Structures are given as structure tokens and as C-alpha cells.
Amino acid sequence: EVRLVESGGGLIQPGGSLRLSCEASGFNFSNYGLSWVRQGPGKGLEWVSAISGSGGRTYYADSVKGRFTISRDNSKDTLFLQMDTLRAEDTALYYCARAGYNTAGGTYWGQGTLVTVSS
Amino acid sequence: DIVMTQSPLSLAVTPGEPASISCRSSQSLLHSNGYNYVDWYLQKPGQSPHLLIYLGSIRASGVPDRFSGSGSGTDFTLKISRVEAEDVGVYYCMQPLQSPFTFGPGTKVDIK
Numbered sequence: 001e002v003r004l005v006e007s008g009g010g011l012i013q014p015g016g017s018l019r020l021s022c023e024a025s026g027f028n029f030s031n032y033g034l035s036w037v038r039q040g041p042g043k044g045l046e047w048v049s050a051i052s053g054s055g056g057r058t059y060y061a062d063s064v065k066g067r068f069t070i071s072r073d074n075s076k077d078t079l080f081l082q083m084d085t086l087r088a089e090d091t092a093l094y095y096c097a098r099a100g101y102n103t104a105g106g107t108y109w110g111q112g113t114l115v116t117v118s119s
Numbered sequence: 120d121i122v123m124t125q126s127p128l129s130l131a132v133t134p135g136e137p138a139s140i141s142c143r144s145s146q147s148l149l150h151s152n153g154y155n156y157v158d159w160y161l162q163k164p165g166q167s168p169h170l171l172i173y174l175g176s177i178r179a180s181g182v183p184d185r186f187s188g189s190g191s192g193t194d195f196t197l198k199i200s201r202v203e204a205e206d207v208g209v210y211y212c213m214q215p216l217q218s219p220f221t222f223g224p225g226t227k228v229d230i231k
Contacts, residue, residue, distance in 0.1 A: 035220070037168075037222075044209070044211065044222060044223075044224050044225040045160070045162070045168060045211055045213075045222045045225070046222065047213070047219065047220045047221060047222060050218070050220065059218035059219065059220070060218075060219070061219045062120070062219060095167060095168070099215070100170070100173055101173065101174065102156065102215045102216075103215070104215035104218070104220040105158055105170075105173065105213070105215040105220075106158075106160065106168065106170060107170050107173070107179065108170075109167040109168055109169065110167065111167055112167060
């Protein structure tokens with residue numbers, strides 16, 4: 001069974017940093033691209049970032065480019081999202097998603113971790 | 120960037136009746152391999168999204184056959200042949216073809 005479990009969310013002040021993690025199990029981790037997708041309060045889905053199976057290719061939404069860094073540790077089956085210079089508009093539920101046929105996309109999703117940016 | 124639009128943005132359907140959602144992209148999603156790179160997701164109330172259709176028309180594992188996807192290029196459609204009460208939620212199309220990868224705004228489906 002494929003499982004994706006996010007952690008690391010919390011309340012953080014504007015300008016602060018946070019590191020999200022997504023622990024995966026049930027599949028050959030290094031074979032699949034992974035994404036972070038977020039959902040602001042009462043809003044739709046917003047793709048944030050993606051990384052290829054090897055970690056050699058990374059992609060970012062314009063809204064987070066230069067502030068967020070995606071990475072993965074294939075020896076620990078874990079995906080990360082380092083979030084710096086956080087803004088109020090980054091407040092959202094952050095999902096980890098595993099791709100199917102491409103680097104992005106979500107064949108499987110986690111339950112999400114909540115990030116609240118507020119003073 | 121590829122912009123994804125959906126219509127309608129909300130839909131109320133009588134159980135047993137069909138429903139259709141349109142998704143349009145600002146650029147062609149037809150890959151050189153012949154597949155259209157568009158996925159459809161359903162987010163039920165209080166749940167994470169889950170995949171319904173990938174590559175435009177292929178049902179994901181476990182998805183009932185009342186769901187179907189069609190279209191090519193820039194115009195795509197998700198159809199539910201006979202809506203059931205469990206189908207309520209927000210439906211999203213998404214393009215995983217070109218970064219930044221983008222979702223449509225979502226279509227909220229309710230039961231009459």
C-alpha cells in the first residue's frame with residue numbers, strides 16, 4: 001500500500017522559515033517524481049513544486065521560486081520542502097503527491113500538513 | 120504559463136442523471152507521444168484529492184466506469200454517466216505537461 005505522510009507544518013511568523021517532510025512507503029521511491037501541492041483556506045489546488053525521481057530536475061511555481069527549495073533523500077524515502085521568507089499568502093494545507101507517468105501529477109496523495117503564516 | 124479554465128464552476132445534479140465538466144487549456148496538451156497530458160481529480164469534502172482520469176482518458180485504478188474523460192489538444196471533458204451521491208465534491212483538471220504545472224479553478228458538484 002502506498003503511503004505518504006507529511007509533517008513539519010505549524011504556525012510561523014512572516015519572514016520565517018519552515019521545513020516540510022513527506023515520508024513515503026509502499027513503492028520504489030526513487031522511481032517516481034514527487035510534488036508539493038497546496039490549498040489555501042477555502043481555495044482551490046495550487047501546484048507548488050516538483051522533483052524528478054533522481055532529484056536531478058526540480059520545478060517551481062512562480063509564486064515560490066527563489067523562496068522554496070524542494071529536495072529528496074532517496075536513501076530515506078523522504079521528500080522535503082524548505083520554505084524561506086514566508087508570507088501570509090503561503091498559509092495553506094500542503095500536500096505531498098506522487099506522480100504516475102510524469103514528474104508532476106498525483107496518483108497518490110498524503111493527508112497534508114497545515115502551514116499558517118501569521119504574526 | 121499554461122492556463123487551465125473550467126466550466127461550469129458549480130453544478131447541481133439529480134442522482135442518476137449525467138453530468139459534464141469542460142476543461143480548456145491555453146496551449147495544446149498533446150504530447151509528441153500521442154497522449155494528452157491532462158489529469159482529472161476529485162476532492163471530496165474534508166478529504167485529499169484523488170486521481171480519476173490521467174492522460175486525458177484513462178481511468179485510474181478503482182475508479183468506477185461511470186467516469187470518462189475525452190478530448191484532445193486544448194479542449195477536454197469529464198463525464199459522469201449517472202451521478203451518485205458519493206460523487207459530490209470539487210473536480211479539478213490539471214496539466215502535468217509543462218512547468219509550471221497548473222490546475223484549473225475547480226468545479227463544485229452538488230446533488231439536487
